[in-house]
Amino acid sequence: MDLEMNLNAPHSMGTTIIGVTYNGGVVLGADSRTSTGMYVANRASDKITQLTDNVYVCRSGSAADSQIVSDYVRYFLHQHTIQLGQSATSKVAANLIRLLSYNNKNMLETGLIVGGWDKYEGGKIYAIPLGGTLIEQPFAIGGSGSSYLYGFFDQAWKEGMTKDEAEQLVVKAVSLAIARDGASGGVVRTVIINSEGVTRNFYPGDKLQLWHEELEPQNSLLDLLNSSNPEPMNI
Amino acid sequence: MSKSVIETPPKGGFSFDLCKRNEMLSKKGVNPPSFRKTGTTIVGLIFQDGVILGADTRATEGPIVCDKNCEKIHYMAPNIYCCGAGTAADTEAVTDMVSSQLQLHRYHTGRESRVVTALTLLKRHLFNYQGYVSAALVLGGVDVSGPHLHTIYPHGSTDTLPFATMGSGSLAAMAVFESKYREGLTRNEGIELVTEAICSGIFNDLGSGSNVDICVITKGGKEYLRNHLQPNPRTYTSSKGYSFPKKTEVLLTKIIPLKEKVEIIEGGDAMEE
Numbered sequence: 287m288d289l290e291m292n293l294n295a296p297h298s299m300g301t302t303i304i305g306v307t308y309n310g311g312v313v314l315g316a317d318s319r320t321s322t323g324m325y326v327a328n329r330a331s332d333k334i335t336q337l338t339d340n341v342y343v344c345r346s347g348s349a350a351d352s353q354i355v356s357d358y359v360r361y362f363l364h365q366h367t368i369q370l371g372q373s374a375t376s377k378v379a380a381n382l383i384r385l386l387s388y389n390n391k392n393m394l395e396t397g398l399i400v401g402g403w404d405k406y407e408g409g410k411i412y413a414i415p416l417g418g419t420l421i422e423q424p425f426a427i428g429g430s431g432s433s434y435l436y437g438f439f440d441q442a443w444k445e446g447m448t449k450d451e452a453e454q455l456v457v458k459a460v461s462l463a464i465a466r467d468g469a470s471g472g473v474v475r476t477v478i479i480n481s482e483g484v485t486r487n488f489y490p491g492d493k494l495q496l497w498h499e500e501l502e503p504q505n506s507l508l509d510l511l512n513s514s515n516p517e518p519m520n521i
Numbered sequence: 522m523s524k525s526v527i528e529t530p531p532k533g534g535f536s537f538d539l540c541k542r543n544e545m546l547s548k549k550g551v552n553p554p555s556f557r558k559t560g561t562t563i564v565g566l567i568f569q570d571g572v573i574l575g576a577d578t579r580a581t582e583g584p585i586v587c588d589k590n591c592e593k594i595h596y597m598a599p600n601i602y603c604c605g606a607g608t609a610a611d612t613e614a615v616t617d618m619v620s621s622q623l624q625l626h627r628y629h630t631g632r633e634s635r636v637v638t639a640l641t642l643l644k645r646h647l648f649n650y651q652g653y654v655s656a657a658l659v660l661g662g663v664d665v666s667g668p669h670l671h672t673i674y675p676h677g678s679t680d681t682l683p684f685a686t687m688g689s690g691s692l693a694a695m696a697v698f699e700s701k702y703r704e705g706l707t708r709n710e711g712i713e714l715v716t717e718a719i720c721s722g723i724f725n726d727l728g729s730g731s732n733v734d735i736c737v738i739t740k741g742g743k744e745y746l747r748n749h750l751q752p753n754p755r756t757y758t759s760s761k762g763y764s765f766p767k768k769t770e771v772l773l774t775k776i777i778p779l780k781e782k783v784e785i786i787e788g789g790d791a792m793e794e
Binding site for chain 1: 644647648652672674676677678679680682691692
């Protein structure tokens with residue numbers, strides 16, 4: 287493994303990001319792994335960034351590009367809010383992201399999912415993948431880990447879920463993607479946005495449900511040796 | 522990323538044409554001259570009263586150690602310091618530049634600088650140069666909103682962490698942090714942990730070596746412990762000393778003191794417009 291090349295590789299977020307609408311708002315979810323080549327540069331990053339009080343964005347792709355794009359859009363939205371005299375809608379936020387992504391498509395490498403709640407349209411999810419297209423969907427998935435979730439969502443998604451059902455769906459989906467995608471991992475972060483406000487939740491990696499062939503998290507192999515009846519290792 | 526087919530007139534901003542030419546030449550085997558890098562292990566951690574930054578002191582030029590005791594912890598503001606890994610010239614230049622900008626900003630606002638200000642200035646600059654300014658930084662400081670620690674990558678992305686490592690020795694140092702870090706460390710525990718992490722980099726990474734520099738920043742002030750630990754002293758020096766045969770004979774020694782041409786007046790009047 288060539289360590290020198292890996293540490294100078296651009297900081298990318300392998301990632302699994304999800305945005306889901308439910309009756310009353312949206313739930314955004316993401317993993318927390320940022321990698322440079324084969325090394326995990328940050329195992330607890332926060333990929334769900336705030337744009338305004340009621341609009342958040344999930345970032346994937348190049349860490350630098352997505353941070354800069356969300357910084358610019360936060361700045362434009364702040365000015366827009368002042369000029370408009372009321373909070374910005376999620377559609378405006380999504381369109382600002384889309385304009386930056388599309389007009390700079392040759393230079394940017396970032397896929398974003400915008401989710402928010404406003405009084406005109408309620409909860410909305412907008413996906414803006416690599417080329418800069420904008421698509422409004424009842425749910426959206428993105429990042430390298432999303433490849434493993436298309437079938438899962440086809441089966442598990444339903445219209446008109448409650449807040450808890452939606453959040454459990456998002457946590458389950460991110461945890462499934464983390465199990466299969468090397469570039470996703472760490473903890474699961476969720477953000478729920480509705481008329482009442484914003485709630486941030488955090489699910490540590492070792493508290494997630496175990497899937498096929500996953501083992502119980504161990505603190506140290508020394509614990510196995512020191513325990514009274516160590517289990518024989520099974521292949 | 523796709524290549525644009527239509528030739529568009531230059532819109533301004535940095536022109537990356539020569540960067541592409543350099544990459545093409547490298548592929549053909551024509552390599553640019555090697556430049557001085559700081560191989561490096563740099564770390565930072567947050568403890569109960571503030572931030573501790575640590576760095577090794579080896580600077581390399583290809584396979585040669587060109588500086589055995591260089592300073593990698595750069596001053597940004599009285600309450601903010603920044604460790605730099607990557608190309609030595611880039612880290613020096615970018616930290617000096619942002620340090621000056623921060624001072625101007627302090628004069629402008631009349632307030633102590635904040636770490637997020639330094640962070641934003643650095644990340645904007647590095648992003649504009651798309652990773653060609655090869656500076657990987659660990660920025661730490663204490664301001665009115667508390668202690669902060671950030672890592673900044675050459676492409677302009679940043680992370681905010683309770684403990685961070687960068688440079689070629691980052692994996693060795695991170696292994697030490699991951700096993701021993703906990704919240705609410707005292708000052709001495711923090712310094713010990715940082716020293717251990719840097720030593721892990723010094724002894725296990727070829728790009729890092731020599732001594733350990735530490736900088737402790739708290740609300741009360743900062744303490745720059747230059748060469749806090751010197752685990753690589755020069756051993757095996759000849760006890761007889763070194764004597765070199767004299768080749769040139771000294772014929773005459775004449776010392777002429779310089780006469781002062783300027784009169785220095787103590788005090789004096791203030792300058793008036």
